[in-house]
Amino acid sequence: DGGITQSPKYLFRKEGQNVTLSCEQNLNHDAMYWYRQDPGQGLRLIYYSQIVNDFQKGDIAEGYSVSREKKESFPLTVTSAQKNPTAFYLCASWVTGSNQPQHFGDGTRLSIL
Amino acid sequence: DQQVKQNSPSLSVQEGRISILNCDYTNSMFDYFLWYKKYPAEGPTFLISISSIKDKNEDGRFTVFLNKSAKHLSLHIVPSQPGDSAVYFCAASGPGNQFYFGTGTSLTVIP
Numbered sequence: 001d002g003g004i005t006q007s008p009k010y011l012f013r014k015e016g017q018n019v020t021l022s023c024e025q026n027l028n029h030d031a032m033y034w035y036r037q038d039p040g041q042g043l044r045l046i047y048y049s050q051i052v053n054d055f056q057k058g059d060i061a062e063g064y065s066v067s068r069e070k071k072e073s074f075p076l077t078v079t080s081a082q083k084n085p086t087a088f089y090l091c092a093s094w095v096t097g098s099n100q101p102q103h104f105g106d107g108t109r110l111s112i113l
Numbered sequence: 114d115q116q117v118k119q120n121s122p123s124l125s126v127q128e129g130r131i132s133i134l135n136c137d138y139t140n141s142m143f144d145y146f147l148w149y150k151k152y153p154a155e156g157p158t159f160l161i162s163i164s165s166i167k168d169k170n171e172d173g174r175f176t177v178f179l180n181k182s183a184k185h186l187s188l189h190i191v192p193s194q195p196g197d198s199a200v201y202f203c204a205a206s207g208p209g210n211q212f213y214f215g216t217g218t219s220l221t222v223i224p
Contacts, residue, residue, distance in 0.1 A: 043157075102212055103159070107154065
């Protein structure tokens with residue numbers, strides 16, 4: 001079955017530590033996205049990528065970094081510069097320009113120790 | 114600036130009755146609108162969508178209505194079932210390759 005796999009489901013970060021969230025898709029979608037969900041704030045876009053080796057900042061990119069070395073993979077690094085990283089992180093993929101919905105993974109819950 | 118707004122954080126409905134969830138948007142360039150359903154600690158799952166060339170799309174118990182002049186869309190669930198209890202997000206996209214999400218409405222269907 002095609003889908004999006006996010007790992008780990010729960011992640012804990014110490015102060016000053018960088019952590020990386022994994023997102024893999026086998027839907028053959030060209031575009032991939034990272035969102036952050038906080039209570040009462042909906043989904044906010046962190047970064048997105050439409051093709052390999054290219055990505056664009058979303059609304060809240062500060063303190064985050066991404067890479068897109070393979071079509072299937074779009075890892076998100078939460079750096080120590082992100083002062084409020086506790087949130088639920090969602091990865092999505094999409095066929096660019098299509099009238100199809102984005103597909104989402106099951107998310108990663110990041111908490112600070 | 115929030116381009117997609119859901120002004121009702123929560124909604125409670127009796128089982129068997131109609132649930133109506135509302136969503137407003139500000140960008141007239143949006144041409145594709147979606148509703149997602151989300152359970153806690155899970156990713157959103159796609160429910161139903163509508164293109165701007167239509168004003169209604171129906172899929173079983175779910176119907177989405179689009180009023181372009183008012184920049185408003187709504188999701189009707191008839192009849193509502195306890196399993197429909199979840200958070201519902203509306204989303205919109207336009208010529209760019211981004212999707213814009215509302216803040217969600219938590220629906221509770223009371224048995």
